Amino acid sequence: MRISSLRLQLLAWVVLPLAGLATINLWTSHRSALATADLVTDRMLLGSARAIAEQVAIVDGVLDATVPPAAIEMFDTGDRDSVYYHVETAGGRLLTGYPDLPEDTRQPSVEAVYRDQALRLLTFSHAVVGAGPDSPITVTVGVTMAGHDAMVKRLWLSAFAQQLALVAIAGIFVLLGLRRGLAPLIRLRDAVRSPRRSDLDPIEVPGAQSEIRPLIDALNAYMERVRAQMAAQRRFIANAAHQLRTPLALLSTQASYALRETVPDARQEALVALQTSSGKLARLAEQLLTLSRAEPGSRRPRADHVDLTEAARHVLETHAPIAIGRNIDLGLEEAGPVPVIGDGTMLREMIVNLVDNALRYTRAGGSVTVKLAATDGEAVLTVDDDGPGIPADERDHVFERFYRIVGSTEEGSGLGLAIVREVVENAGGRVTLGDGATGGLVVEVKLPLA
Amino acid sequence: MRLLLVEDNRELADWLGKTLRQANYVVDVVHDGEDVEHALAAGDHALIILDLALPRMGGLEVLRMLRARGNAVPVIVLTANASLDGRVKGLNEGADDYLAKPFQIEELEARIRVQLRRANDRTAPVVACGDLVFDTNTRLFSLAGETLGLTPREHAVLEQLMVKAGRTVSKAALSAAIYDFETDADPSTIEIYVHRVRKKLEGSRVQIATLRGLGYLLRHED
Numbered sequence: 001m002r003i004s005s006l007r008l009q010l011l012a013w014v015v016l017p018l019a020g021l022a023t024i025n026l027w028t029s030h031r032s033a034l035a036t037a038d039l040v041t042d043r044m045l046l047g048s049a050r051a052i053a054e055q056v057a058i059v060d061g062v063l064d065a066t067v068p069p070a071a072i073e074m075f076d077t078g079d080r081d082s083v084y085y086h087v088e089t090a091g092g093r094l095l096t097g098y099p100d101l102p103e104d105t106r107q108p109s110v111e112a113v114y115r116d117q118a119l120r121l122l123t124f125s126h127a128v129v130g131a132g133p134d135s136p137i138t139v140t141v142g143v144t145m146a147g148h149d150a151m152v153k154r155l156w157l158s159a160f161a162q163q164l165a166l167v168a169i170a171g172i173f174v175l176l177g178l179r180r181g182l183a184p185l186i187r188l189r190d191a192v193r194s195p196r197r198s199d200l201d202p203i204e205v206p207g208a209q210s211e212i213r214p215l216i217d218a219l220n221a222y223m224e225r226v227r228a229q230m231a232a233q234r235r236f237i238a239n240a241a242h243q244l245r246t247p248l249a250l251l252s253t254q255a256s257y258a259l260r261e262t263v264p265d266a267r268q269e270a271l272v273a274l275q276t277s278s279g280k281l282a283r284l285a286e287q288l289l290t291l292s293r294a295e296p297g298s299r300r301p302r303a304d305h306v307d308l309t310e311a312a313r314h315v316l317e318t319h320a321p322i323a324i325g326r327n328i329d330l331g332l333e334e335a336g337p338v339p340v341i342g343d344g345t346m347l348r349e350m351i352v353n354l355v356d357n358a359l360r361y362t363r364a365g366g367s368v369t370v371k372l373a374a375t376d377g378e379a380v381l382t383v384d385d386d387g388p389g390i391p392a393d394e395r396d397h398v399f400e401r402f403y404r405i406v407g408s409t410e411e412g413s414g415l416g417l418a419i420v421r422e423v424v425e426n427a428g429g430r431v432t433l434g435d436g437a438t439g440g441l442v443v444e445v446k447l448p449l450a
Numbered sequence: 451m452r453l454l455l456v457e458d459n460r461e462l463a464d465w466l467g468k469t470l471r472q473a474n475y476v477v478d479v480v481h482d483g484e485d486v487e488h489a490l491a492a493g494d495h496a497l498i499i500l501d502l503a504l505p506r507m508g509g510l511e512v513l514r515m516l517r518a519r520g521n522a523v524p525v526i527v528l529t530a531n532a533s534l535d536g537r538v539k540g541l542n543e544g545a546d547d548y549l550a551k552p553f554q555i556e557e558l559e560a561r562i563r564v565q566l567r568r569a570n571d572r573t574a575p576v577v578a579c580g581d582l583v584f585d586t587n588t589r590l591f592s593l594a595g596e597t598l599g600l601t602p603r604e605h606a607v608l609e610q611l612m613v614k615a616g617r618t619v620s621k622a623a624l625s626a627a628i629y630d631f632e633t634d635a636d637p638s639t640i641e642i643y644v645h646r647v648r649k650k651l652e653g654s655r656v657q658i659a660t661l662r663g664l665g666y667l668l669r670h671e672d
Binding site for chain 1: 459461462465468469472528530531552553554555
């Protein structure tokens, strides 16, 4: 299972190893409690055996063993232990006690089973003066394990409680520390989620640690980018709306004029002009749409194989009627296919705008030439016209959206070259303006060859 | 009434001019803020229709310049920027009215009439001199209840005299008010138009009196 909570993760990383260590510690402390209880019991057994042995003496020539009460009572720790003993001579004669009590053959003590009870046994040898062959006597004392076990439990339980408290306290501190440490993150979350944050102001989180600071900075930088993009979009939309108002006023004026005019010819003229205006307005709307599509991120990047020669030929064919109508010599100079990779629709739209511009600004009877070549690994498209050209100091500005040259009488939208630049740059190329051989404008587009 | 239309979009300027001429206004069109001064110096314009987005000299700047020189000609501002801020700015700079593009020509005409009425201290849309009546809404003259057929030039002459009813209008002032830049303003032709109007007013109690060395005066016999 994956733990996705930072709190649980950190808690697990601190508390689980700590609990493991505590378990090992408990095992060792259990062993040491056992050893302590063994030692204490053995000391008591030894003391008891010694006390019994010291009371064995020759009384009236007979070896007499009287068990002092203290030797038994010392085991009375309230755990209802039973004490068993026996005293034997060196020859194996029972002097007193339980005859069938097993003897401890090993030193110092052993655990045995007697009358279905676990016993801890100790056998002690003691020389009795004047006892002759009966000396030394052996005293065996055994005690049931209740006291011993109780001692182990007491010793071990206190260690257990200590360890448990340690782990619990560590866990609590981890949680408290996390709560404190995560507070700036929580504040950051609340700041981002706040319903008042409709604008994209930078977020400030006071008290944020140096680890969280980069996150906030990155977030703010990101919002700044989004804000800049939104501002650009807003400007564009405002500009577009603005640009649509004058043509709409023109349409409305022409329509009103036609409605009021009673002379058939004048009325006809107004209606024809109205039709032309609505065509221009449609073209403007189309260009606005193209421009919004040409913006990075607004259209899925495409990698069509496009033959620029073929595309240019198609555009020139569709524009031929306009050229013929204005007696403009529209020509194509090419030497075979010029393949490039890019968004086919946008590249064609780019050529449309170049040819459209050239035809628009070339006077009647002039000429417009579209040339295509593949040189030095680059596709080169040039559109050469006879128009007034663009003064050098205006050349940087004409690529800006809606930019119109002061004093220009031609009613262009100011979008054509903006579209051209956007499309060409998206396709990894560049566009430059130059002087034509006949004083007009030369637009040169260079794109990487496919 | 002679109007000055300042609009940089040539097509819109042309068609607005045509439409206003249809309504018997005399209209001069310039496309550039810098030409406004010359235009005003060359003619007597009763009102300016001013686009704000002009090359070289912006509309607001033109407005500021006019008002700074004490020129009180009514100005209706046309603009593609319909924001409240833009409107307030235009009005603060001395515009008399404000119209956002796109607009209906009827609204522009109504606003022109309001400004002209105001400029001539009139409140009623109908001006009368005896039994000669000029309806500023339909922009038609009627004499004793009958609509008076006038050519645009005759209309301009009579309108000018009517607006100044009771005051003398010099030949030069009449000329400045009725000819646009397209026409060679020959003051002697004024006499011809006045003569034609007089003929059309014959038989009524309204007449155009000539005051030698002063000009013309429209008056009616009681």
